[in-house]
Amino acid sequence: MSTQSDYAHLRIEGYAVVSDDDRIADSAGLMPDALKNDAEWAFFQAGLDAADVNVLGRKSHDLTPNHKNRRRLIMTRSVTGVELREDGVFWNSDGATLAEALSCFDCEVQSLAVAGGRDVFDYFLSGAARYSTFFLSRMHGVTLPDGVGVFTRVNSAGEAAEDILAAYGFEGGEQRVIDDGVSVVGWTPRAE
Template identity: 40%
Template sequence: MSVPALRIEGFVIVSADGRLANARNVMPDDLKIEGDKRFFTAALDGADLIVHGRHSQEEQPNAPKRRRLILTRKVQATAPDPSNPKSLLWNPAGCSFDDASRAAGVTSGMAAIIGGPGVFGMFMDRYDTFWLSVASRVQIPDGEPCFPGVPARSPQQVLAAHGLHAGEPQLIDAAQEVSVTPWRRIA
């Protein structure tokens, strides 16, 4: 009996101009939208592994309970995170994602990739689904682009260029006009 593979799903909320943070690399309050927070929390509650860089964190009560890989150049391959026994520090230059996820004790289920831009870029050709939330009323002209290649291309163009196809958008916060679109890889 073979073990099912780890599904790779990405999650981000962006401004109308494709930014996920301001020029200081901080998510502005304008992007902290209740409907998206509920969607994101439910998604992470169903994840088996969370993957992110040092600036991309989740500010939720269940965060310390989740297994995670935190990307860093400060370790050779993987190392325990001294601040959280459920976290593993991971240097992609020192070992593959598959090896790092095994070291974290996760070989099946869903890995949630939650950023930042470089981390999102590493998985562009591996996503099974990418959940792109767009806050259509928010602009961050000098902010941090969500993916490598933005703003020269839109986030949607970047996802499509990597073989992902847009599904039906779902309105997740009517008051703030925020929708989430699943971008799926079609086998």
Template identity: 40%
Template structure:
């Protein structure tokens, strides 16, 4: 789960090591993609170019509330059209969720970083991917051709880790 039953990431799911890993990864990205309810709140957030997946536009439009933002409705335009509108033609893209956004890119990921906090339970929470909990996140990633690499421990005291899932080349 990536959020509780109210679709909010609770404090018990926030770990300093994971936040640092996430922030550093976003600093390396050239473009951020997320749904309208997902967000990132780091000091560099306002400087990041982003595509926000939403149904509030017909196809692609500038975000009137964010000069570095592009609004994209996948039902009305391709991802490539959204990238063009955002002024992005090559580089690293970070997909930061939510579950439907993660699901849209399953067959396009080069690497998906799966963070886990095994001691946190969020009954009735929002799953990280469509298909969870019927299948585990690992089963879903594997079904889309990704293979687990070596996990990094981010918070030893809490068992928090991140595992790269990479597409075989």
């Protein structure tokens, strides 16, 4: 079992863009154009570029070509533990630790950029490897009824993303407006 100290050296940043109702995708599970914005995309891409490894779910991996050849850790239930493939390291967190998965990369991994989807965002909310910062970008004026929530509890309990982050011990920083109708807040663990 991994402990917090096992990952003390690791910076873990989450990046999500949501609608006013805290959805990351429409009812078909796809990211609609209404959640796409050049300034937010540039912010997100800079975060991915800065990280040693990008973490994403299998569906996100399959839908987004890796044109920049970034190191990818793909969370999936299709493997039993860890499997190194040509297009990334495939990892089932039920069968292997994060440390085991990260040991497959050809570098010392000191930073992760978590790009989603929902189950991936949920995983890093708590436990030994939790977010250093979760960047919650919001597209104001957009709603996605019956869409996929950024966290499971958005759909299952009707909770707001900010309330979920607070319940897991995070506090929001200042809201930054990055474009008309687009803001971002960095959520960090509360000091104990």
